[in-house]
Amino acid sequence: MSAAAPSPGPPPTAPRGRPRSESARRAVLESALRLCQQEGYQHLTIKGIADAAGVGRQTVYRWWPAKTDVLLEALRALAEVEEARLRPDTGDTLTDVERLLDATFTLTRGTTGHALVGLMADAQADGELAEKLQGTVIGPRRDALRAILERGVSRGELAPRMPLDLAVDFAFGTMWYRLLSRHAPVDGALARQITEVLRTMLSVER
Amino acid sequence: MSAAAPSPGPPPTAPRGRPRSESARRAVLESALRLCQQEGYQHLTIKGIADAAGVGRQTVYRWWPAKTDVLLEALRALAEVEEARLRPDTGDTLTDVERLLDATFTLTRGTTGHALVGLMADAQADGELAEKLQGTVIGPRRDALRAILERGVSRGELAPRMPLDLAVDFAFGTMWYRLLSRHAPVDGALARQITEVLRTMLSVER
Amino acid sequence: MSAAAPSPGPPPTAPRGRPRSESARRAVLESALRLCQQEGYQHLTIKGIADAAGVGRQTVYRWWPAKTDVLLEALRALAEVEEARLRPDTGDTLTDVERLLDATFTLTRGTTGHALVGLMADAQADGELAEKLQGTVIGPRRDALRAILERGVSRGELAPRMPLDLAVDFAFGTMWYRLLSRHAPVDGALARQITEVLRTMLSVER
Amino acid sequence: MSAAAPSPGPPPTAPRGRPRSESARRAVLESALRLCQQEGYQHLTIKGIADAAGVGRQTVYRWWPAKTDVLLEALRALAEVEEARLRPDTGDTLTDVERLLDATFTLTRGTTGHALVGLMADAQADGELAEKLQGTVIGPRRDALRAILERGVSRGELAPRMPLDLAVDFAFGTMWYRLLSRHAPVDGALARQITEVLRTMLSVER
DNA sequence: CAATAATCGAGACGGTACGTCTTGTCTTCCT
DNA sequence: AGGAAGACAAGACGTACCGTCTCGATTATTG
DSSP: SSSSSSOOSSOOOOOOOSSOOHHHHHHHHHHHHHHHHOOGGGGGGHHHHHHHHHOOHHHHHOOOSSSHHHHHHHHHHHHHTTGGGSOOOSSOOOHHHHHHHHHHHIIIIIIIHHHHHHHHHTTTHHHHHHHIIIIIHHHHHHOOOHHHHHHHTTTSSBBBOOOOHHHHHHHHHHHHHHHHOOOOOOOOHHHHHHHHHHHHBBBBBO | OOOSSSOSSOOOOOSSSOOOHHHHHHHHHHHHHHHHHOGGGGGGOHHHHHHHHHHHHHHHHHHSSHHHHHHHHHHHHHHHHHHHSSSOOOOOOHHHHHHHHHHHHHHHIIIIIHHHHHHHEEEEEEEHHHHHHHIIIIIIHHHHHHHHHHHHTTTBBBBOOOHHHHHHHHHHHHHHHHHOOOSSSOOOHHHHOOOOOHHHHHOOOO | SEEEOOOSSOOOOOOOSSSHHHHHHHHHHHHHHHHHHHHGOOOOHHHHHHHHOOHHHHHHHHHOHHHHHHHHHHHHHHOOOTGGGGGGOSSEEEEEHHHHHHHHHHHTTTTTTHHHHHHHHHHHTHHHHHHHHHIIIIHHHHHHHHHHHHHHHTTTTTTOSOOOOHHOOOOOOHHHHHHOOSOOOOOOHHHHEEEEEEHHBBBBBO | OOOOOOOSSSOOOOOSSSSOOHHHHHHHHHHHHHHHHOGGGGGGGGHHHHHHTTOHHHHHHHHHHHHHHHHHHHHHHHHHHTTGSOOOOSSSSSHHHHHHHHHHHHHHHOOOOOOHHHHHHHTTTTTTHHHHHIIIIIIHHEEEEEEEEHHHHHHHHHHOOHHHHHHHHHHHHHHOOOOOOOOOOOSSSHHHHHHHHHHHHHHHHH
């Protein structure tokens, strides 16, 4: 590449008028996530978000079509921070697996649990939302785990003695099942246990 | 007194007033489940249920405190019908496992998918609802699968080479994950695949 | 008259089944009047009457088409008691006038004020009710006062120096105006004052 | 600063947010009065008013606590228009009386009859409403008539041969009585008749 | 430095579901 | 057959939130 890309796409179109308030944007995202975790997804309300953020209601509607989009952006912002953890590579495949699971579990235990579950529920009857969720939150993590396992197989560390897709389903499925049903915690111990079972199932020695 | 029925159970407490309309009850339950599956849990409305059932709104409120209770009773009613399938006993443990999973998967594919997911989402911020869900829909199936596996162990058909609870989590977790994310179907093939993996994991021969 | 009239009209048609409960009837009428005066006509409710009377709601509907009819019958029952006072004849016309007014004022001050006003208000948009009210409560008193005045004229005690109808309107109009507006009491003093003015207006000497 | 308006009255308190819709306000008041006269006070409903005015139900509740307040404001608005007629001064006292009565009678014959009667009935069991009615609709007219009569006395045109309060009661009482009972019209003829009687009663010559 | 223009907080707008209440009818058992 | 109880369909109540709109005030760029 020779020099600073000649700016492909439309000319910058100098923005006129008052610029968007970054502080309002942040306040909305934070209030949304906090209220969702505190009061529950069902009781999350645009009015509530706006009031908690000290922002006019129209300011929310101006930038996000619906409350689902507010939450999605909030989740995406959180996920960006840990983009790195999505692609661990310690050299040992199963250690990578455990790291990914542990990072994911930690996130859902924290500020995003109710939001994730609520969004998933809404997505049942809203294909567009379903796609957005897959594209930003669910799919990437699923792909990341699958990639780690495939790399393990290609490295000869793992033997594909069961469909890798099913192995991924087992791992994240257990997480979701426990998130929903809460019959057992979603913590580091679970990450270790799942990793152990995968070691047994997929070990090359027999 | 010679005969005069020894009156087992509670005193008859003669019911006064017009008896509850069984047809209204059924119409409400059926309309609720149907609307939930058609329009989505979020768009399910007491007014909508009542109108669809050709019933006054008060008749719904008289018998169910909230729309969650309507759905719960509808699910319970469906589940009762298949009570038998919860306790399969073909002699072969893994066949029993597959049967239970298949029956469960069929139910969720049909009329109960959206309802289950929506209820689960609401239960995140409603402990009482969470308990009811566990007691009537989630818990019993979980216990049933665990009981089958334990029986297999005690019969010597299975070796507990992994925590049985985790095996149960794998099976139902995968179901929930796919119900939510819909990256793959929840069908008989899945039941077979899961059973196969469990056979490998828990087989006595090594 | 020879003997007991041979009973013209339909044969007595021996009433079959349980006879109407007189106690229930009385309880309904009394509760209606009491509740109306206590809580106000607007808050009077069929359910409230039935509950206060310890009576089923249907028992009210069986015998009275609407709450207005309950009140009308209650008023009629009260009025019957003082039927006599409607036709005073002391020999002195203006004394008769004062007696009639005083008796009427006493009644409205007591248990019937709210009921009368409420019924009148309802009758504005209900011609049938208006007729019933005229026939049973309003009209007879109006006619009675007019008859007394006419008798006074025919006896030569009064000179019809103003339309007698207007004199009647003055007397009862003042009562209604004060009942509604309550800017002054509707009592014996008022009866006396009105009578005095009529004496001045209609006296024969000049 | 030389002038800078000494800011009389309260500080301007800059109104924030979208200003109240004057057209909605008018539509509500007009619909309320029209429906009340058409369907009757008892059948007047907030929902009905809102629908007829093409207005959201909340818009009614936002500005008026109850349907009585809607009607009161409607009556006040009508009365304001004829504020002038409350204080006629033709030089001849009894002409003034007739003018005031005629103006008042005309108003009640038109759009306000049912509303006035219904409000009066409700006011029987609602002291607050009673005060409002007195303050805005009933009292001022009463005071106006009394003032005219007193002026006549002080001018020597009338002799107070009966309590002036009672004269006022006769005039407006007759109006109310006929409004309620409808045994005779409330029209210009009545105004004339009443004025004639007052002339006889209160004339200075004897 | 004024004009232009988009955003901001605020809050009213027409709608609609909420959960409660009363209406008038009905359906049961009991007297 | 009447009465007490109470469920039924209907529909108004007053509240909350929806998504849209219209204010005055603020904060940028542009001429």
